Amino acid sequence: MSVTAPQGFEAAGVAAGLKSTGKPDVAVVVNRGPRKVGAAVFTSNRAKANPILWSQEVVKDGTVEAVVLNSGGANCFTGSFGFQTSHLTAEKAAELLGISAGDVVVCSTGLIGTGDETFRRHVLDGVEAGVRALSVDGGPSAAEAIMTTDTVAKTAVVSRDGWTIGGMAKGAGMLAPGLATMLVVITTDADLDADEADAALRRATGTTFDRLDSDGCMSTNDQVTLLANGASGIRPDPEAFAAALAQLSGELAKKLQQDAEGASHDITIEVRGAASEDEAVEVGRSVARNNLFKAAIFGNDPNWGRVLAAIGTTSAQFDPYDVDVWMNGVRVCSAGGPDRPREDVDLSPRATDLVIDLKVGTATATILTNDLTHDYVHENSAYSS
């Protein structure tokens, strides 16, 4: 049920002509209250798209009433005309909904550099059709409208005692956040203050979306938005809410990983025994970004030497001769030397587990990534995106 699973939210997905295929490409999500709490995290890429620049201002006061999202164009590096388009998009939605433009978040995804007059006209038409189509059952169609090279719509719902969190996500390439990630909208009917929503969102993204690193490429348009309306009438325990939000975010991150462009393996890199969580993340990310390791996994080759070579490029504390590496449960490297033979490792399943024990401390972190495949190269060379 996506973003309309919690009480008091309506959504819609409509086809506005942005996608040449004629598929849905504009989504609208509206919070019907009673509260209009909003929080968001954004890409840390310094080249930020116009909808990011707009939305950063919108969320500052902790109030968000609606989110308009489009696929079929990133409206990034489109200058002041592009910023005006994001502004006009919010104004159009606000006018039709009888709310303030300053409470409307805008998200765009697609080819960078796309954002001309045709793009603007299609988006504004989409807002009009989307607002008309709003419904409490509209979550799934909204999730479909934000897809780009995604092969499936990605939604998740977590329910607790009397309150619910719903979410939708898109993302298939450029999955390497720093602070935020992809386009994600999360709704809840739990009763939260703006600072509670912000804190819970940052905490949840920090260990979920932020640790998904499919291809090392950071997007200009990533945004995760949380809307909370208190419609359930229940103020959850902050810890319970944070845990539920982290669970939902983790589920969506996993779905993004499983649908990453061209991937044939979903690789979970667990780093153990690190001196600090930051160092565990640094090590996991370095391995996740090593093309030679990623290509080896595509070839079902348990090439642990490439893992150690990647660890060696980090600043993390470790002794190259006291590192253990497991692949799918088989210890292929112990104390920095060969252990079990490569023939013992079965890398044919799509789900791949890599465990690295640095043996210098007790900190851990898990990074999600994918292999480097012919299909990844094909999708990202044959089509502009």
Next chain:
Amino acid sequence: MSVTAPQGFEAAGVAAGLKSTGKPDVAVVVNRGPRKVGAAVFTSNRAKANPILWSQEVVKDGTVEAVVLNSGGANCFTGSFGFQTSHLTAEKAAELLGISAGDVVVCSTGLIGTGDETFRRHVLDGVEAGVRALSVDGGPSAAEAIMTTDTVAKTAVVSRDGWTIGGMAKGAGMLAPGLATMLVVITTDADLDADEADAALRRATGTTFDRLDSDGCMSTNDQVTLLANGASGIRPDPEAFAAALAQLSGELAKKLQQDAEGASHDITIEVRGAASEDEAVEVGRSVARNNLFKAAIFGNDPNWGRVLAAIGTTSAQFDPYDVDVWMNGVRVCSAGGPDRPREDVDLSPRATDLVIDLKVGTATATILTNDLTHDYVHENSAYSS
């Protein structure tokens, strides 16, 4: 003529059974004097192979008489047995040449984790055969013996008034140094002191090998060694020598780029208008490591948005709305927005020029990289290396 182009050097390449193909796999380069000056730079990967650990000690006193190199096994992460193998290799060469083992540099390349007793026996046999085969015409065969997935042997010679520099290099994947790179041996009959040799080598590698970033993966075995014997009897002007060495290093780096695994484009990324040279390098390297940009070039797609997205992940000074980008001479992006249409750019030639103007200063840097292709994925997934 490779490393035997200068006077007073002998070399050989022999087949010692390390390569299953039976091709040459051990090379020996000997400096016959009169002077035995040596300098080297090494990989900055903290996971260093045993031959690196050995050779770092050898070059400390500025004296090197011989270099033994093998392909067919990296002798990395092979523990104390592997270190002993590097030591025994130097001792064997020293005994046969009547010199000190402490003046013999050892270099290995091939699969990480390879370095068992069979490997040791083959290398020691290779040293014996190699020393027997030493000749003043042996440079080309030595260059052939260090090839791994290289498709051509890489050599270069630069001659000036009465003195000569010769070099050989191997490298086809894992080309992303930090301080040193690949296996390279450079010889000269110019008369240099050890500190002059060291300074000239660091200066030359800093702007050549160090700025080749084929696939973002840093090797555990990279080493560039310079041997100088003064056999020409000429003490060159330090500036003239540094310039000649940089020219030769640049030629070898270009050959490494042109033979990078699976590449279909050799991309020269020139960053202009940076606040500092370090920032220009950071920007160039960030673009060079962006898989989406690299895949786009493979697909002959002038996707400048991916260039700007990569710049946005750096800490370099720039205004996203005041950046210009040229591809093969066509300005595709000006002031952070679309300029000439993508149809105007012809990316079909193998040599590809990307120019980025950050417009904040006067510093420049050039990074050499390659595209991300199906063949790269194939070579690095189908074979362990």
